[in-house]
Amino acid sequence: MKLATLKYIGRNGRPTRDGKLVVVDRTLSRYIEVPEICGTMQEALDDWEATAPGLESVYHRLNAGEETEHAPFDATNCMAPLPRCYQWIDGSAYVNHVELVRKARGADMPESYWHDPLMYQGGSDHLIGPHAPVEIISEDYGIDFEAEVAVITDDVPMHVSLEQAPRHIKLLCLVNDVSLRNLIPAELAKGFGFFHSKPASAFSPVAITPDELGPHWNGNKVHLPLVTTYNEVEFGRPNAGIDMTFNFAQLISHAAKTRHLGAGTIIGSGTVSNKDASVGSSCLAEKRMLEIIANGKTETGFMKFGDHIRIEMPGPDGEPLFGAISQFVIEHAICQEEVRYTSAFE
Structure with missing residues (x-):
């Protein structure tokens, strides 16, 4: 599975510090947002046993061409996977x-x-x-x-x-x-x-x-x-x-x-x-x-x-x-x- 954190503008019109988590396909050409699973990389890691299966399922569907809501992946829009971390x-x-x-x-x-x-x-x-x-x-x-x-x-x-x-x-x-x-x-x-x-x-x-x-x-x-x-x-x-x-x-x-x-x-x-x-x-x-x-x-x-x-x-x-x-x-x-x-x- 491949994950990334994209830059994200919050409700106040300013960029958020933690961005938004997305699932990226194997070739790094497409991504899909997963707000129904978790919003940030840290949220995913905090409860990995619960979030990983859902993220993995999306990843497989994305690679199989079964996800229609995908968008082109552009690495210049990426933050660090964890823009700030606890350690x-x-x-x-x-x-x-x-x-x-x-x-x-x-x-x-x-x-x-x-x-x-x-x-x-x-x-x-x-x-x-x-x-x-x-x-x-x-x-x-x-x-x-x-x-x-x-x-x-x-x-x-x-x-x-x-x-x-x-x-x-x-x-x-x-x-x-x-x-x-x-x-x-x-x-x-x-x-x-x-x-x-x-x-x-x-x-x-x-x-x-x-x-x-x-x-x-x-x-x-x-x-x-x-x-x-x-x-x-x-x-x-x-x-x-x-x-x-x-x-x-x-x-x-x-x-x-x-x-x-x-x-x-x-x-x-x-x-x-x-x-x-x-x-x-x-x-x-x-x-x-x-x-x-x-x-x-x-x-x-x-x-x-x-x-x-x-x-x-x-x-x-x-x-x-x-x-x-x-x-x-x-x-x-x-x-x-x-x-x-x-x-x-x-």
Whole structure:
């Protein structure tokens, strides 16, 4: 099943913060509204056992051509599947990436990182859609993209076991977890984690149920290439199922070690990375570190205003799975803060 959240104008004439939930067909060409089942993605996740069967039925009828009230699907009208959520947690499941990026900033790699997942809790009140711009105040911050896969859960009990954790994975999506690399060292030196260095993350137009991946969803990993195109040139296509040290069941279990996770919790994989450098990278920082290893110096700079990033995961036959994240980097106009914040939900 494939679901999306479209921009929606409320009764007061203003865009709603949570949009409206729609069911999208397998080819991402048509959608249908489902107000009789639930109005938003969060409502669906809050009572997944009750809402999923109805949504699944609509999905099958839509694919079979039995739904006559459908409309053309346009990803530019999408918000993030969950425009705001109760919890956005990002892991670092690809320890190869962690090791390289830490080297890039002169930090040692503790042995424990191979056995105990890294996680940070990101800002969940403002998650942006696949075509929303990456708004940054200064290029000096060291703007970087990070292509990731994420899962969305229902309610997860505290201390959930590895065996039970997969049952709570209801949807998957793609993420551009933007990082401001030049702000990271000073923040981490304070010993309290990321904050300013992690602006709003962007999400794919569509979230899908694991069964849409067929045999490529195996071992609680997605075994397909994640393709990143930077300024219209392919940057990397590492396979998300290779070199993933911690699978999504392990990430969920780790996140729930001391707390319950509410329905609609999003858990990211961290930047997808393969040890085989020939497949490219999913962020600029990793490529920069590989350049230092190979040539003793960095040749690749960070993103500039006007740069374009595209992140997608085609199916094995080239069919669209999640749709594409397609964003331009723009300078945030400080004098228009209120206008821009409002427009983010339009």
